[in-house]
Amino acid sequence: MDELKRVPIKEQEPVERIHNFDEVCLGYTPDEAAKEAQRCLQCKNAPCVKGCPVEVKIPEFIQLIKEYKFKESYFKILETNLLPAICGRVCPQETQCEQNCVRGIKGEPIAIGKLERFVADWFRQNCKFEFSKPQPNGRKVAIIGSGPAGLSCASSLAKMGYEVTIFEAFHKPGGVLYYGIPEFRLPKEVVEWEIENLKKMGVEFRTNMIFGKTFDLEDLKQEGFDAVFISSGAGLPNFLNIEGELLNGIYSANEFLTRINLMKAYKFPEYDTPIKLGKKVGVIGGGNVAMDAARVARRLGSEVYILYRRTEAEMPARKEEIAHAKEEGIKIVELVSPVRFIGDESGHVRALELVKMKLSDPDNSGRRGVKPVDGSNFVFEADNFIVAIGQSPNPLVKKAIPELELNSNGSIKVDENLMTNIEGIFAGGDIVTGAATVILAMGMGKRAAQSIDRYLNLKKHKNL
Amino acid sequence: MNEIFIKQNLAPNVWLMGIYSPLVAKKAKPGQFVILRVTQNGERIPLTIADFDNEKGIVYIIFQVVGKTTSLLSQLNPGDRVIDFVGPLGMPYEHSPEDKDYLFIAGGLGIPAIFSKIKMLHSQGKNIDIIIGGRSKENIFFENELKKYCNNLYISTNDGSYGKKGFVTDILNELLESGKRYDEIFAVGPVPMMKAVVDITKRFSIKTLVSLNPIMVDGTGMCGGCRVKIGNEVKFACVDGPIFNGFEVDFDGLLKRNSYYQDLENISYKEHKCKIGLGE
Ligand SMILES: Cc1cc2nc3c(=O)[nH]c(=O)nc-3n(C[C@H](O)[C@H](O)[C@H](O)COP(=O)(O)OP(=O)(O)OC[C@H]3O[C@@H](n4cnc5c(N)ncnc54)[C@H](O)[C@@H]3O)c2cc1C
Ligand SMILES: Cc1cc2nc3c(=O)[nH]c(=O)nc-3n(C[C@H](O)[C@H](O)[C@H](O)COP(=O)(O)OP(=O)(O)OC[C@H]3O[C@@H](n4cnc5c(N)ncnc54)[C@H](O)[C@@H]3O)c2cc1C
Ligand code: SF4
Ligand code: SF4
Ligand code: FES
Numbered sequence A: 001m002d003e004l005k006r007v008p009i010k011e012q013e014p015v016e017r018i019h020n021f022d023e024v025c026l027g028y029t030p031d032e033a034a035k036e037a038q039r040c041l042q043c044k045n046a047p048c049v050k051g052c053p054v055e056v057k058i059p060e061f062i063q064l065i066k067e068y069k070f071k072e073s074y075f076k077i078l079e080t081n082l083l084p085a086i087c088g089r090v091c092p093q094e095t096q097c098e099q100n101c102v103r104g105i106k107g108e109p110i111a112i113g114k115l116e117r118f119v120a121d122w123f124r125q126n127c128k129f130e131f132s133k134p135q136p137n138g139r140k141v142a143i144i145g146s147g148p149a150g151l152s153c154a155s156s157l158a159k160m161g162y163e164v165t166i167f168e169a170f171h172k173p174g175g176v177l178y179y180g181i182p183e184f185r186l187p188k189e190v191v192e193w194e195i196e197n198l199k200k201m202g203v204e205f206r207t208n209m210i211f212g213k214t215f216d217l218e219d220l221k222q223e224g225f226d227a228v229f230i231s232s233g234a235g236l237p238n239f240l241n242i243e244g245e246l247l248n249g250i251y252s253a254n255e256f257l258t259r260i261n262l263m264k265a266y267k268f269p270e271y272d273t274p275i276k277l278g279k280k281v282g283v284i285g286g287g288n289v290a291m292d293a294a295r296v297a298r299r300l301g302s303e304v305y306i307l308y309r310r311t312e313a314e315m316p317a318r319k320e321e322i323a324h325a326k327e328e329g330i331k332i333v334e335l336v337s338p339v340r341f342i343g344d345e346s347g348h349v350r351a352l353e354l355v356k357m358k359l360s361d362p363d364n365s366g367r368r369g370v371k372p373v374d375g376s377n378f379v380f381e382a383d384n385f386i387v388a389i390g391q392s393p394n395p396l397v398k399k400a401i402p403e404l405e406l407n408s409n410g411s412i413k414v415d416e417n418l419m420t421n422i423e424g425i426f427a428g429g430d431i432v433t434g435a436a437t438v439i440l441a442m443g444m445g446k447r448a449a450q451s452i453d454r455y456l457n458l459k460k461h462k463n464l
Numbered sequence B: 001m002n003e004i005f006i007k008q009n010l011a012p013n014v015w016l017m018g019i020y021s022p023l024v025a026k027k028a029k030p031g032q033f034v035i036l037r038v039t040q041n042g043e044r045i046p047l048t049i050a051d052f053d054n055e056k057g058i059v060y061i062i063f064q065v066v067g068k069t070t071s072l073l074s075q076l077n078p079g080d081r082v083i084d085f086v087g088p089l090g091m092p093y094e095h096s097p098e099d100k101d102y103l104f105i106a107g108g109l110g111i112p113a114i115f116s117k118i119k120m121l122h123s124q125g126k127n128i129d130i131i132i133g134g135r136s137k138e139n140i141f142f143e144n145e146l147k148k149y150c151n152n153l154y155i156s157t158n159d160g161s162y163g164k165k166g167f168v169t170d171i172l173n174e175l176l177e178s179g180k181r182y183d184e185i186f187a188v189g190p191v192p193m194m195k196a197v198v199d200i201t202k203r204f205s206i207k208t209l210v211s212l213n214p215i216m217v218d219g220t221g222m223c224g225g226c227r228v229k230i231g232n233e234v235k236f237a238c239v240d241g242p243i244f245n246g247f248e249v250d251f252d253g254l255l256k257r258n259s260y261y262q263d264l265e266n267i268s269y270k271e272h273k274c275k276i277g278l279g280e
């Protein structure tokens, strides 16, 4: 076998997968996983670990795979990463753990993410989740938002004996894992399994509960919560603020993906929520959200174009997603920027006027700027457009706690312990960092749990 | 939770339901709405909080059967539950303490959106006139309930079978032409009606508020599907509204956006009617 190459992983063929929402990557078999694990050099200084935001014990869990000790391997990962089946699927590994892998110098880095998900999937399919409840410590923590930050904070606190309640605005928990990232990249079954486990750990989920509307800080105090963790995400969709953006047929990626993932509009009329997509669709943006929207649109039968300001090389999306999108026949139009939408009599969008862009030399940070080329405007016709140019923090929380200190971009300001300017109220995930990644949100949730524990212990100590 | 407590038929295809939801009842304020789901495969639909009883924990909704989801809802009975019921959403109705004379105009299913406001203003001793309108006599409901809270109740029907023949705007026009003045006019109903009201009140420069009903998904400012043009700005009706200054609303744009899914909604409703044996 070629030591420099990864053990190939089975995927659904593009021609087949554009007709369904089943997962694209089919995962390793135990033998394939063990074979890939063999390539790991078990480096003493393990540079891969330094690339991982939560420092998964990579050589150790891979060694256990080599020995076919999958269960042990799972628990090894779990020591630092609470959601391996999810991170193994959606982490931008190529810029994190795998970027640092020594194997990557000459050949292909170890498929750390794929191995991680293999172990987690194997455990989910072959073992029962067991949890021996620790002695309750009599303290209650409220968590606002059930995305990865909230879930990981809940899990850590539950293990310390806290009584944890997660409040979620939607009717389903999971945050972006549920309503944002599509089924073919992250099956909802995986997310639901993690949530079921949290329930078994005693974590209470209260859905349809909107902080700032259904309940507020005063209610939490009255219910006897000792601390609060805010992990409400970056839910506010950015628009381009150009002419014609209210025309029918223009979706924010949030709306498009929520209709699809949360409301299952792709199964209309079996499910009641409608979605409408014509023959040709333009997706504006170059991040993970744009790729997801484009690939969903492809599966609904449309011809899809991604319209991006810079070039493919600068796209913030994961490389794997870009590659998958291209395999599925999605075309990338580089160096274009939207000017205005053009509609018809009935108020439906028909086209987007674009201007061509030019890359400038890299600035100090190494990022290349772009500027419009005068007089290069042209019209791009399509039946629908999906705007995927980022999300900002939802202002609901701020409205509910006016005294909460924010950063200039609307995100919540926290100290090194992730505590906000209000004592006993902590925050983490996208609401603090702005739109980031699952693993960062998860890491912050865990850190917040440790801070909350320290804070409450100290408070108790002082009161004695 | 979410149990239907009472159900009452108000007019053909119009139902009142009291739903047990103490959390929503506790926080509800006039002008706000809820989002509910009826079945596991169901969509989320917004309905105005017509009234609420904090002590009993009950939220009242009044809805008209216009498609699949409202039809499913109308088939539930006391003791049944809606699976999701979330709120209160949107910004509460605000009024300036100095204002004394109010005119409320409700066309079609506008009544739920004016009822709790009227009750509140009445309790503060304000002068309230109301115009309600419908196609025909059988479409007029809540007459007696409204009478309790106002000085004058004017009624119009398009076919003249009850009250004055014509539209609510005919009565409005008459009142204003005859010299009657109000500090604030609040209009809610079908988009063309609200637009027609504003066209008249603009001439008389009377502050006019409207309550908008764009298509919504989450109701928390997360999807932007409910965006409407207000003056030169784009607003999300679910968090910035649903009440806006009528002079600034782009009604034509709203009307177009509201019709976007009509073909699919019809498919959905037709299939549903066939299933329950009402199909043509
Ligand atoms: C389409 C898409 C694709 C992505 N792909 C990737 C990827 O491949 N890899 C990756 O690492 N990252 C990806 N991300 C980013 C990643 O999902 C986020 O960084 C991460 O989910 C943030 O976690 P969080 O817990 O902070 O917030 P979220 O996951 O946003 O969860 C916040 C939760 O809080 C709830 N909430 C909000 N306001 C309130 C309130 N007032 N009251 C109660 N509940 C409230 C929301 O409904 C939501 O459930 C993607 C994001 C999107 C949108
Ligand atoms: C803030 C707000 C308050 C409302 N209050 C009331 C009320 O008190 N009583 C009442 O009878 N109706 C109210 N409506 C309208 C109500 O939401 C729609 O009648 C309902 O969604 C129709 O669903 P359907 O499946 O039965 O009909 P469909 O056949 O699906 O739709 C019929 C029409 O209803 C509108 N509609 C459809 N889906 C939605 C949606 N998700 N959100 C908003 N509108 C939609 C569209 O204009 C559509 O053409 C309100 C709407 C809003 C936005
Ligand atoms: S959590 Fe993400 S970054 Fe860390 S090892 Fe796993 S895949 Fe790599
Ligand atoms: S750097 Fe690569 S080869 Fe070395 S231990 Fe980490 S995964 Fe294995
Ligand atoms: S309904 Fe989604 S933002 Fe208003």
Ligand SMILES: [Mg+2]
Pocket: A272, B043, B067, B068, B069, B265
């Ligand atoms: Mg419907």
